[in-house]
Structures are given as C-alpha cells and as structure tokens.
Amino acid sequence: MHQDNYTVIKFGTDGWRGRLAFDFTLENLIKVTVASCQELNYQYYNRLLSKKVLIGFDRRFMANHLAKAIIPYVNACGLEPILSTSYVTTPACSFYVKEMNLLGSLIITASHNPSDWLGLKIKNFQGSSVNSSFTEAVEKRIKLQNAIEPGSNKYEEVDIKRFYLERISSKFNTQFILNKFKEMKIRVFFDSMHGSASNSLDILFKGNGSDIVQGISENNDPYFGGHPPEPLENYIDNLKKILKQEAINDTKTLGIVFDGDGDRIAVIDELGRYCSTQNLLPYFIAYLGLKNKTSNPVLKTVSGSDIITNISKKQNRKVIELPVGFKFIAEKMINEEIFIGGEESGGVGFGEYLPERDGLYAAMTLLNGIAEQSKYLFESLNEIQKEFGPSFYERIDLPFTDNNKKNNLKKFITNNIPNDICNYLVKNVSMTDGIKIRLGNNFWILFRFSGTEPLLRLYCEAPSKDLLDKTLKWSKEFINNE
Numbered sequence: 001m002h003q004d005n006y007t008v009i010k011f012g013t014d015g016w017r018g019r020l021a022f023d024f025t026l027e028n029l030i031k032v033t034v035a036s037c038q039e040l041n042y043q044y045y046n047r048l049l050s051k052k053v054l055i056g057f058d059r060r061f062m063a064n065h066l067a068k069a070i071i072p073y074v075n076a077c078g079l080e081p082i083l084s085t086s087y088v089t090t091p092a093c094s095f096y097v098k099e100m101n102l103l104g105s106l107i108i109t110a111s112h113n114p115s116d117w118l119g120l121k122i123k124n125f126q127g128s129s130v131n132s133s134f135t136e137a138v139e140k141r142i143k144l145q146n147a148i149e150p151g152s153n154k155y156e157e158v159d160i161k162r163f164y165l166e167r168i169s170s171k172f173n174t175q176f177i178l179n180k181f182k183e184m185k186i187r188v189f190f191d192s193m194h195g196s197a198s199n200s201l202d203i204l205f206k207g208n209g210s211d212i213v214q215g216i217s218e219n220n221d222p223y224f225g226g227h228p229p230e231p232l233e234n235y236i237d238n239l240k241k242i243l244k245q246e247a248i249n250d251t252k253t254l255g256i257v258f259d260g261d262g263d264r265i266a267v268i269d270e271l272g273r274y275c276s277t278q279n280l281l282p283y284f285i286a287y288l289g290l291k292n293k294t295s296n297p298v299l300k301t302v303s304g305s306d307i308i309t310n311i312s313k314k315q316n317r318k319v320i321e322l323p324v325g326f327k328f329i330a331e332k333m334i335n336e337e338i339f340i341g342g343e344e345s346g347g348v349g350f351g352e353y354l355p356e357r358d359g360l361y362a363a364m365t366l367l368n369g370i371a372e373q374s375k376y377l378f379e380s381l382n383e384i385q386k387e388f389g390p391s392f393y394e395r396i397d398l399p400f401t402d403n404n405k406k407n408n409l410k411k412f413i414t415n416n417i418p419n420d421i422c423n424y425l426v427k428n429v430s431m432t433d434g435i436k437i438r439l440g441n442n443f444w445i446l447f448r449f450s451g452t453e454p455l456l457r458l459y460c461e462a463p464s465k466d467l468l469d470k471t472l473k474w475s476k477e478f479i480n481n482e
Contacts, residue, residue, distance in 0.1 A: 011135035013325030013451035017119030035141035037077035056093040057108040061222040075151030084160040089196040089262030091358035092164035094127035112230035112259040128330035128355040165203035178209040180371035193229040194221040197262035229260030233274040258359040264346030265359040278305040281342040287369040299341030310388040323433035400456040
C-alpha cells in the first residue's frame with residue numbers, strides 16, 4: 001500500500017474513527033489491531049503477566065462481524081482473545097478488564113458519530129482509555145508497515161453485558177429506588193438511542209419495576225433513528241414526546257439518554273428541561289460531596305461550566321482544568337486520588353469506581369441520589385443555580401473540513417482577540433485546548449476544533465440568556481471575518 005494511505009489512520013481524542021469503506025476498512029482495521037496489540041503487550045505484559053485481550057463491539061453495521069474478523073490477528077500477536085457474546089457498552093468492557101486483570105480491550109465502536117462511521121477504542125489494563133503517547137506509538141507501528149500473517153480463529157466467549165450489569169446492580173439498592181420513585185410518583189425512561197445501552201433494565205433492576213423504569217429506542221437500528229446517537233437536545237424529540245405523554249395524574253417523568261456506546265449521558269428533568277453534564281456534574285458533586293468527606297480534587301475539561309468550579313470550592317476541593325477528551329481525566333484518576341471528573345459532552349467518571357466514564361453507572365447514581373434525598377432532580381438543580389449561578393450554556397457545532405483554513409483560523413483568532421467582547425473586558429485567554437476567552441465568572445467563550453469529527457465547536461457560558469445569545473452571535477461574526 002502506498003504510504004499516503006496511512007494518513008487516514010490518525011487517533012483522535014478517544015480512539016480511531018472513520019467513514020465505513022472510506023477511511024475505516026478491514027485492511028486498516030487489521031493494521032490498527034495488530035499495532036494496538038503489539039503495543040499493549042509491550043507496555044503492560046510485564047506488569048500483569050496476562051495475554052488476554054477483550055474484544056467488544058457496539059450495534060453499528062458490521063461491528064459484530066469485524067470483531068470476529070480481527071481475532072486471528074490478535075492471536076497472531078501472541079495474545080489470547082476474549083469475545084463478547086453480544087453488543088456491549090464501552091464502559092462494560094473497561095469494567096471487565098479491570099475486574100479480571102486483563103491486558104486490555106479493543107472495542108469496535110464509533111461512539112456518537114453518524115451511522116456511516118466506525119472505529120476502534122483501546123482500553124488499558126486499568127480500564128481507561130490509553131493516553132496520547134500510547135496512540136502515538138501505535139501510529140508509529142502502523143507506519144512501519146510490518147505485515148503479519150493471521151493466526152488461528154480460537155477465542156473464548158464471555159457474556160460481558162450480563163457480568164457488568166449484575167455487578168452494577170449489586171452496588172445499588174434497586175428495590176429502594178423503585179419503592180421511593182413509586183412514592184414520589186416518578187416514572188423514568190431510559191433512551192439508549194438504539195445503541196449499546198439497550199435492553200439493560202431487566203438485569204439492572206432484577207426483573208422488577210417495569211411500571212417505574214422503562215426503556216425506549218432499544219430495537220436494533222443501524223441508522224440510529226436517522227440521526228447520530230449523541231445525547232444532544234435536538235436528537236431526542238421522541239423521548240420528549242413520551243415524557244410529556246406520560247406526565248399525567250400528578251406523575252412526574254424523567255428521561256435519561258445515552259450515546260451509541262453507552263459511556264455518555266444526558267437527562268430531561270421533571271420540568272422537561274434538557275440537562276447536560278454542565279448540570280449533572282454539579283449535581284453529582286453536591287450529592288456525593290455529602291457522603292464523601294475527603295478533599296479529593298474535581299477534574300473538568302476546558303469546556304466545563306464554572307458552576308462545577310464554584311460548587312467544588314465550597315467543598316474545599318481543588319479544581320483541575322484539562323483538555324477535552326476523557327483520556328486526560330482518566331490519566332489523572334489513575335495517578336491521583338480524585339473525587340469525580342467530567343466533560344461537557346456527557347462523560348462522568350467517579351474516582352472510587354473506575355477511571356473511565358460510564359453512562360449507566362452515572363444514571364444509577366443519579367436515581368439513587370433522587371431516592372436517598374427524596375428530592376426531585378429539578379428541585380436540586382434549581383437550588384444549585386440559585387446558589388452558584390446564574391449560568392446559561394450552549395455549544396454550536398460548525399462543519400469544518402478544510403485543514404488549511406483551520407490553521408489560518410486558529411492564527412486569526414489568536415492574533416485578533418479584542419480587548420472587550422459585548423462590552424465586557426477580556427480578563428484572560430487560555431490555550432489549554434482551543435482558545436478560551438474569559439470575560440467573568442460564569443462567562444466565557446471557547447473556540448475549539450473537534451478531535452473526532454471535522455467540526456469547529458463554539459462553546460459559551462454566560463450569566464444570562466440574552467448575553468449568551470449576544471456572545472455567540474459575536475463569535476460567529478468574528479470567525480466569519482477571517
């Protein structure tokens with residue numbers, strides 16, 4: 001193969017992804033698999049003395065077949081493949097790896113990307129995403145173009161999904177949650193967006209509570225209902241409709257939505273408001289902070305709300321701001337004692353649980369918090385806004401495919417930051433990841449190119465809806481002047 005073809009194999013913020021039959025081909029997948037296995041063996045075998053590697057896959061078109069197709073190449077690297085018996089969430093793979101002391105995991109998934117994408121995530125022996133130095137080493141191995149002959153088709157098969165769900169269920173008093181929700185007249189709807197979190201409730205709640213907790217969008221649909229399986233507000237009209245229909249006779253409804261591989265979460269509260277991690281991470285800090293009396297720090301990415309910082313400081317916790325990508329949070333969680341970490345796009349990780357984000361575990365923690373406090377989610381969120389806000393947030397994704405123009409735009413923004421924006425003085429500029437311009441408390445704008453998709457993302461938090469709209473309008477006009 002010509003060397004230029006290797007430019008398509010480039011890792012982003014979490015794994016390697018590409019469009020099916022264009023960037024993501026079986027040929028390229030085999031190259032990434034071999035290089036990943038060799039690097040897993042090189043970096044971790046001497047620590048674990050384990051050769052076992054878990055292969056997981058999501059519900060995307062061909063994902064299960066491609067998972068089987070790489071087995072001979074995992075064997076050829078001298079490793080021992082374990083294949084999931086069915087589609088499985090990425091966090092379930094991470095959990096199994098850590099619990100069973102495996103070398104690592106390869107997961108065929110493109111997470112929240114559109115339906116014509118597929119990819120590969122790599123998890124290390126601790127269950128977290130491998131770091132940038134690991135993926136750079138994998139890319140170097142691929143460029144060497146070392147050919148390898150396939151090995152045997154031998155593999156062990158394990159029901160990873162059941163193993164994971166039973167263990168998660170055991171961490172919560174599910175009958176208490178169901179009883180309390182019945183008392184509070186709450187019905188919960190889990191929207192898996194046709195992804196890997198589908199059909200989990202029966203095991204999670206031990207066959208009980210179908211009148212309290214119900215799943216939707218669980219059938220196998222490789223088109224994910226016609227939109228990317230990403231827990232964004234503009235993709236969950238069906239969930240909103242169901243919540244509204246079921247909110248009758250004093251019944252309150254709560255919607256929890258997961259992305260395609262189940263590691264991210266968003267919520268529709270009992271008032272019908274969309275709640276991203278910008279709302280949920282402060283809730284988790286407030287609720288779990290009552291139980292966790294340590295002073296362990298909180299991790300947030302550069303796109304995270306200032307409310308996270310404000311509420312953490314009240315608990316005397318240090319807040320560390322990191323680049324976007326949960327692998328940066330995971331690396332800190334591995335090396336330090338961390339209370340909680342989260343990113344704006346829906347990923348939350350709990351320091352005492354796993355150095356990885358996990359949508360289903362976060363959902364169960366949320367339900368447990370509502371039950372233990374006997375307080376509706378909207379009530380808790382309103383209290384947080386009253387004490388630590390006000391805060392209004394929005395992210396706008398703009399298609400951006402021209403790499404040359406991308407570099408020019410970065411230079412333009414950096415070299416043309418004004419002294420004031422919307423009559424507010426610029427206080428400081430951070431370039432931890434993208435270009436973040438701070439204008440005040442709960443007030444900033446961030447320009448950042450996505451690490452997984454050809455998009456320019458505009459993030460903004462402001463102390464009023466009017467100021468949010470004005471600042472985003474200014475931002476779009478500003479980059480259009482380039």
